[in-house]
Amino acid sequence: MLPQHLQLSFNPDLLEQIRFMRNQESTAYKVSRDYFSDGVDRCKCSNSLVISPLERKAMLSWAYDIVDVCNIERHVAITAITYLDRYISDNFTHCEKTVLSSRRTFQLCFIGCLIIALKNCAGMKVESEFVSKVLCHGLYEEEEILNMEMKVLKGLSWRLNGPTAIDFVHAFSQLLPNQDHLNMQKLIKTAEVQVELAMMDYSLALQQPSSVAYSSILIAIDSLGRKHCGRMDVHSINRFVWIQSIAMTAGLNAEGLSIHFVRNRMVKTCPDFAACDKSGTYSRGLSPRTSICDSSCALGADRSIEYSS
16 A cells, blocks of 8 residues: 555656666666676686776766766766676676776776767767767777777667666655755755765665665755755654655665665765765765876866767
8 A cells, every 4th residue: 555645646657667667777777797796706817807996986987077067967977887887797708808808998988888878868969089089089099989889789788778876866756745846956966966976886886776866865864854964854754654655666675685785885985975065065076086098198087078969
């Protein structure tokens, strides 16, 4: 039986959407393996694995810089990193000898994922000539970029529209009762920032997006409720009803092991979750940007960015 507030304001489309997204994340859009751990285990003797979660974090951090400069939602960068995770895990036998064994190839692979995300999520026209000459400063030829983009598309079986944690944040937040528009926007923005930080942690990226989103909202409710950075107060009854709603529509238990792990990991590894700037809004500043290029033509945040639209 649905909670009373859902019976009174029943939105069958939203509930069906959440259930559909939950099914997607556990089937076709699931990250099928812990590719870094598997790679380390298989490469102990040969020492051929040169990519680690630190390089993955650096690439996502760089992508955040790119989309920020271009005034594009960070959701696009998050989508790109999910493409990367799925592509490597679904094509591990090939990738452990190529993508995970060369910083140059790993970076090229992520650039291909970012191009696909820009086209698919932001509706942009991204020319390979622009990417080669402007974004990569000649580090990669146009043909290399086009070939990698096609490899990623085929490796993903052209499945590009799976749910991200940001999608779940927006869906789950609509189940929270009795909140005005301003408070809801504060909650969503705070949870989004937490998702952005969480996706830089490889161990959290392996978790289901719904778990990351749910944990992000729980932490956002707690942090905003302290009136440390804002003035939002979610009544304990509304919080309880919302947790019930999530349990019944999405099958997620706030006290379950997966949520417990994700939430504790987020709080432990990202103390910035509780930090905000003087204006009372959460900062989007992340870790220092580092390059992982094998070339002096490193991709960096200080590069001028232009793009076709």
